[in-house]
Amino acid sequence: MMMNTSTFLTxxxxxxLISSGCSSDSNQQKDNGNVILGKVELTDxxxxxxxxxxxxxxYLTIANGTxxxxxxxxxxxxxAGKTELHQSYSEGDGVSGMRPAGPQAIKAAQxxxxxxxxxxIMLMNLNQDLAVGDSVTINLEFARVGSQSVKLPIQIQQ
Amino acid sequence: MNRVKxxxxxxxxxxxxxxxxxxxxxxxxxxxxxxxxxxxxxxKDIGDSSYQLLNSDSxxxxxxxxxxxxxxxxxxxxxxxxxxxxxxxxxxxNIQSQLDDTTNVRFIEISFDPERDTPSVMADYKKLYQLxxxxxxxxxxPTEVDSLLSHLNIVAQKVQxxxxxxxxxxxxxxxxxxxxxxxxxxxxxxxxxxxxVPPEHVVEDLQTLR
Numbered sequence: 001m002m003m004n005t006s007t008f009l010t011x012x013x014x015x016x017l018i019s020s021g022c023s024s025d026s027n028q029q030k031d032n033g034n035v036i037l038g039k040v041e042l043t044d045x046x047x048x049x050x051x052x053x054x055x056x057x058x059y060l061t062i063a064n065g066t067x068x069x070x071x072x073x074x075x076x077x078x079x080a081g082k083t084e085l086h087q088s089y090s091e092g093d094g095v096s097g098m099r100p101a102g103p104q105a106i107k108a109a110q111x112x113x114x115x116x117x118x119x120x121i122m123l124m125n126l127n128q129d130l131a132v133g134d135s136v137t138i139n140l141e142f143a144r145v146g147s148q149s150v151k152l153p154i155q156i157q158q
Numbered sequence: 159m160n161r162v163k164x165x166x167x168x169x170x171x172x173x174x175x176x177x178x179x180x181x182x183x184x185x186x187x188x189x190x191x192x193x194x195x196x197x198x199x200x201x202k203d204i205g206d207s208s209y210q211l212l213n214s215d216s217x218x219x220x221x222x223x224x225x226x227x228x229x230x231x232x233x234x235x236x237x238x239x240x241x242x243x244x245x246x247x248x249x250x251x252n253i254q255s256q257l258d259d260t261t262n263v264r265f266i267e268i269s270f271d272p273e274r275d276t277p278s279v280m281a282d283y284k285k286l287y288q289l290x291x292x293x294x295x296x297x298x299x300p301t302e303v304d305s306l307l308s309h310l311n312i313v314a315q316k317v318q319x320x321x322x323x324x325x326x327x328x329x330x331x332x333x334x335x336x337x338x339x340x341x342x343x344x345x346x347x348x349x350x351x352x353x354x355v356p357p358e359h360v361v362e363d364l365q366t367l368r
Binding site for chain 1: 237238239240241242245248252279283284286287288313317319328330331332333334335336344351353
């Protein structure tokens with residue numbers, strides 16, 4: 001029985017070491033020094049055109065591929081004087097508007113989708129023109145996995 | 159006997175006339191009904207109004223007089239709007255692209271933020287969104303634009319953002335989400351939710367106004 005337990009523990013340690021060794025660096029992110037398996041992925045991103053001094057909107061899908069919830073805390077961009085997450089809304093009388101959305105929690109294995117007419121990134125007071133064919137860098141800061149950057153193409157919605 | 163025949167003939171003529179009149183009235187009623195089914199009613203007549211606006215090349219525009227004789231698809235935007243307004247512009251382009259013949263059709267986008275949307279800002283928006291010369295991007299004196307918006311029942315209210323409250327130029331707007339179809343006489347004939355209406359619905363109504 002003692003032998004069996006010892007064998008089991010040894011096997012468990014070996015498996016753990018092998019698993020650790022097999023995990024690519026790209027699937028590991030730091031959480032205050034702790035290793036986080038899985039990653040937050042940023043896909044399907046694009047941003048609207050905008051002229052210098054004006055405003056643009058950006059969209060993407062954030063997939064939390066880690067085992068725990070994370071929170072999108074802040075957004076910034078070198079192309080804008082101010083960057084915020086906003087939510088568009090419609091009222092019953094055909095009136096539309098938008099308001100700041102604040103931090104967004106994303107559960108493990110869940111997605112946060114930013115798309116036209118809903119949640120979107122506001123790029124305010126652009127310090128450069130953004131035309132079709134250009135790209136814009138967006139920095140997203142998460143509570144657990146830290147900062148992630150993504151470069152989005154400038155596109156016109158069809 | 160002849161008098162009897164004559165009386166009968168008069169009665170017959172009266173009967174025929176009555177029948178013809180009834181048929182004529184029915185046909186008229188039917189025509190009117192059919193016309194009202196296929197042709198949008200007049201929602202508002204602004205044909206006698208005159209608003210002095212500016213195009214994106216800074217030329218003066220008399221609205222709606224300068225568009226008389228053409229069918230106009232009219233929407234309302236502001237260029238600092240990064241989400242809903244570009245969807246409206248995209249829908250306007252889709253309406254344009256779904257028309258087989260765009261002869262005598264104009265696409266007009268009127269700013270409800272004339273303070274920031276100067277003609278040159280509207281020109282930048284037109285260029286960045288690749289809108290062709292069938293599009294008129296209208297702005298103007300804020301009092302004049304506000305008066306037009308009010309006449310057209312378009313709501314536009316400034317909303318200050320807390321995070322940039324110290325900067326009075328950084329505001330958003332709560333606004334109507336509307337596309338109007340205006341006929342050749344300056345009459346508004348149809349109204350749509352601008353970011354949601356399928357382009358083919360507008361195209362279908364537009365064809366009935368030709």
